[in-house]
Amino acid sequence: MAEIAVIGAGPAGCAAAIALRRAGREVVLLERSAAPRESVCGEFFGPDAAAALATLGIDPAALGAIPLRHLRIGHGARESTAALPFDAWGLARRRLDGALQSAAGPALRRGVTVLGAQAEGGGWRLRTSAGEVSARRVVLATGKHALRGFPRPASPWMGLKLHLADVPIEAAVALLPCAGGYAGLQPSEAGGANLCAALRQAPGDLLATIRAGSALAARLLRDARPLWARPLAVAGVPYGWRHAGEGPPGFYRIGDQAAVIPSFTGEGMALALQSGLAAAEAILAGREAAEFGAAWRRRHARPVLLAGLGARVLQGWPAGFAAAAPLLGPAFARATRL
Template sequence: MEEVVIAGGGLAGAVAACMLARAGCPTLLIEREIAPRHKVCGEFLSIEAQTYLAHLGIDLDDLGASRIKSVRLISGQRSAEVELPFTARGVSRMKLDEVLLNLAASRGAKVVRGCAVRTISFDERGIHARCAELGDLRPRTLFLATGKHDIRGVKRPTSGTTHDLVGFKAHFCLAKRQQSTLDGHVEIILFAGGYAGLQMIEEGTANLCLVVTQGRFKAVGRSWPDLLRTVSEETPALRKRLEGAVPLFERPLSISRVPYGFVHPSRTDEPQGLFRIGDQAGVIPSYTGDGMAIALHSGCLAASTYLTLGQASSTFHRQLKADIQHQIRLASLLYAATRHPFGRSAILRFCQAWPSVMRHVTSSTRLQDRVVQRVLVGP
């Protein structure tokens, strides 16, 4: 029996498996998908995420990642542009997640794919994870890394979060001229009932992510083509970018009820030994492009806590909450402001008049460097 079982092989689960296996800890990672797949994600890698990936020896140039140096904020006819405080990278999750999972396996973690953990419960003997393909598991320590997907028995308490949203992702091959206009930038487009992010990733592919309220999606009869058409009509810049673009997916990927603003409470009745990582521990509004950094940070922090303190998951959750709650709160407040026409217009005017404030906000809504360094340097 492995010492640690990890449910979910996204970024959080895979990085935790890499760290545990490297330290010689017998680790079993269970991933639901049998083969690499695309995921709903803007695929914008912040500097903090890049720091963790570099620490693992992952070379983003080898993956063909794009470089992004500035952000363009767009709403209707208005736009404001500001240089990012770092060079971001763009790379598809299909590639990145696979590289990390392979790394975990090469370091000695046992990676089982095509199996899903169905329920988790607790009794006097500890943690009980039920998995149709592997049977009943009784790990002493379980890392819960199933991302946006909740498992029966350990659902996240999402009251107080914004969870009326639907997220979409599509890849496009843009017309040459639009590709060169977009190159080096990430465009954040605010519109009534949602926002979009557009950027280049590897191999001349553009990633478009749209996050809209269920109400906005319902208003167009839950039709993706109609949603894209109406948003493009409201945003000339987006309409232009997509002129002559070739969609690379038959239909977009989608996800609903993402609980923006969720931070796992550090005090719960869950037993020691259950470590929630990635989106299971905290969900930052996606426009910040820092969700992957939080996933990597939480996976590394959980592994290092386990390796030094054993099953002390409440210590881990307390530390993680202190590391991420401020930026998640700030990002959620700003997102709430963009839901009102006045808020969108005020944010745009503000950014046009004071680009340095926009730069400051892009820094304050992300994981702080000292927090990353603390985990990388270790106790």
């Protein structure tokens, strides 16, 4: 019987586990992957995520985070560039998740997939690939993947990610609307670039689909060379979904299992890290899961709704988004922060 079992060692689960361990609580952090690996993600983060990482003792610069200065937006034959209204960075997820998982220390149990969770005798019984685990409290942090019995709504959105070489992107993040969605492109580790797309259907050829969306994309991706055999993909991303906040006693939902903020107009990693810290705080203060869920739902309402609005403008009217970015960008960025 563990005191607290955290399911999933992404940013949300690691933040919760690290904070609980530091406070002297007995935590197990169950992670299905055997080693840190890439995750479908634009790799972009700003001051909210940086502040949460600092609280957790993680220094992104020491991990090779790349400072980003500009926002570039392609819209048909035209393009716009604006200074980013806040400090921002890019960092490969394998590195970030690896650092967070190391910081979780002995709490982390790798290569353990949780297959189901059942309330039992005032606690929880988890069925895992390595046998059963009992815990008084459970923190659900499986991110992009639902745990059986705890579904999220169906969604046509899919996420795709590909690391590339030979992309002249420099210190900028480029937003590239294309048929069926949009992509983000920014520098990544070892002089390469990360291309990450949110699309409503699987493209035949990811690079060709994004190149066809704008002259900026065609130019940036002209000589691009994939560094992976195929893109990483995740299906059914329920953008804009927010959990109702209620839930069974002792069962805390965090990260993408509590709310899914639209990508590139909102920052999922910041939300994930901060929800992990908030859940740890709630558990340490003895607050029940339903109370934590309702409070967290209130806190992320504005960022998630505004990011959804921004994503719709970016897809439907990229020229308008580009024109408004230098003017409204700082206020929008502030309003989408927690």
